[in-house]
Amino acid sequence: MDTAMDILDAAFPVIHAVIFVIGVVNNVSLLLASFLRTPKTLNNYSIMIKFGTLNDLISVFSDFFTMQRLLVIPGNLIYLSLGPCSLISPRACYLVYCMQLCTLIYSLYVMTASFAYRMWILNFSTPSTRTVVIVMILLYFPPAILAFAFTFAQADIEIVQKFLLENAPSYLTEPGALTGHSGMTFHLVFTILFVIFTPGPVYVIIMVLRHKILARLTQHSTDMSDRTKKMHGNLVQALTVHAMLPPVTCIGVLIYLILFFDMYHHVALEKAIFTSQD
Numbered sequence: 714m715d716t717a718m719d720i721l722d723a724a725f726p727v728i729h730a731v732i733f734v735i736g737v738v739n740n741v742s743l744l745l746a747s748f749l750r751t752p753k754t755l756n757n758y759s760i761m762i763k764f765g766t767l768n769d770l771i772s773v774f775s776d777f778f779t780m781q782r783l784l785v786i787p788g789n790l791i792y793l794s795l796g797p798c799s800l801i802s803p804r805a806c807y808l809v810y811c812m813q814l815c816t817l818i819y820s821l822y823v824m825t826a827s828f829a830y831r832m833w834i835l836n837f838s839t840p841s842t843r844t845v846v847i848v849m850i851l852l853y854f855p856p857a858i859l860a861f862a863f864t865f866a867q868a869d870i871e872i873v874q875k876f877l878l879e880n881a882p883s884y885l886t887e888p889g890a891l892t893g894h895s896g897m898t899f900h901l902v903f904t905i906l907f908v909i910f911t912p913g914p915v916y917v918i919i920m921v922l923r924h925k926i927l928a929r930l931t932q933h934s935t936d937m938s939d940r941t942k943k944m945h946g947n948l949v950q951a952l953t954v955h956a957m958l959p960p961v962t963c964i965g966v967l968i969y970l971i972l973f974f975d976m977y978h979h980v981a982l983e984k985a986i987f988t989s990q991d
Contacts (some may be wrong), residue, residue: 718979718980718981718982719981721981721985722979722980722981725780725795725981725984725988726780726795728988729776729777729780729796729988730777732773732777732988733773733774733776733777733961734925735953736769736770736772736773736912737773737774739772740766740769740770740773741770742782742807743766744763744766744767744770747759747762747766747806748763751847755912756842757825757839757840757841757842757845758830758922760842760845760846760849761823761826761827761830761845763989764823764849764952765820765823765824765827766940768816768819768820768823769816769820771812771816772813772816772817772820774904775809775810775812775813775816776813776987776988777796777797778796778797778798778806778809779794779795779796779798779806779809779810779813779987780794780795780796780876780984781793781794781795781796781806781810781984781987782794782795782887782889782980782983782984782987783969783987784822784866784877784881784884784893784983785879785969785972785978786876786877786880786881786896787880787886787973788876788878788896788897789880789893789894789895789896790893790894790897790901790905791843791873791876791877791891791892791893791894792806792810792891792892792893793885793887793889793890793891794806794807794810794890794891795887795889795984796888798890799888799890801887802890803870803890803891803892804867804892805890806890806892807864807867807892810892811860811861811863811864812860812953813987814856814859814860814863814904814908815856815857815859815860816856817908818855818856818859818907818908818911819852819853819856819857821915822850822853822855822856823849824915824919825915825918825919825922828918828919828922828923828926829922830845831922831926832922832925832926832929835926835929835930836929857879857935859904859907862900862904863900863904865895865900866898866900866901866904867892867893867894868893868894868895870891870892872893872895873891873892873893873894874891876893876895876896887931901916908975909966913950965985965986965987968982968985968986969986
């Protein structure tokens with residue numbers, strides 16, 4: 714197994730590059746399609762697609778820029794950035810990491826808002842463009858405030874190095890930009906809990922909305938044209954596939970727990986914690 718993990722570890726730069734290329738191509742294509750090929754009946758909904766796509770692009774760039782490795786040492790969170798940001802400064806790596814946290818949370822909000830939008834138009838009139846834009850901006854505030862506050866949680870490099878020296882003196886041999894915190898402070902614990910527990914409630918809301926949308930479509934199927942029913946059905950199907958992404962976050966959490974409780978340890982797993990979120 715160690716041999717396979719060694720191969721995976723060596724392949725991570727390629728994996729990040731592949732994720733970056735696929736992410737950029739897919740999101741740029743979707744963004745162009747939302748601007749150039751959106752039917753008039755979906756103009757307002759395309760606003761949500763634009764917000765979500767731009768957010769995903771930022772997330773993809775952030776992941777490639779940092780290529781983060783999480784050093785799992787009880788009592789603290791320490792990061793080793795192996796991407797291009799390491800050529801600039803540890804602070805640049807940490808700030809981009811905070812931005813990435815914001816995009817991961819916001820992507821969950823966009824999914825939820827997409828289902829809520831479909832539910833809304835099945836019961837009420839289509840919301841105005843202004844209303845949709847305002848809602849999408851307001852949804853950005855919670856993760857943005859969290860990420861902004863988290864930028865102040867970075868400890869001085871001397872404190873991080875001292876913690877490593879005292880708790881794991883021979884742990885780190887790989888070069889990169891080292892960042893971290895001064896321990897498990899309230900600020901850090903709150904951020905961890907917010908990120909870990911956000912996907913659960915969000916996914917429950919998404920599933921409830923999906924059930925209600927399908928029930929509504931069945932209830933009013935005789936009042937809708939075949940074209941309208943097909944459009945709603947296709948959109949719900951597409952959203953459902955997209956909604957399967959939140960549970961993927963659990964993979965990163967599971968890997969962290971495996972490392973934290975020392976059930977199995979390998980550098981590749983430390984790098985996979987963040988990569989699995991993309």
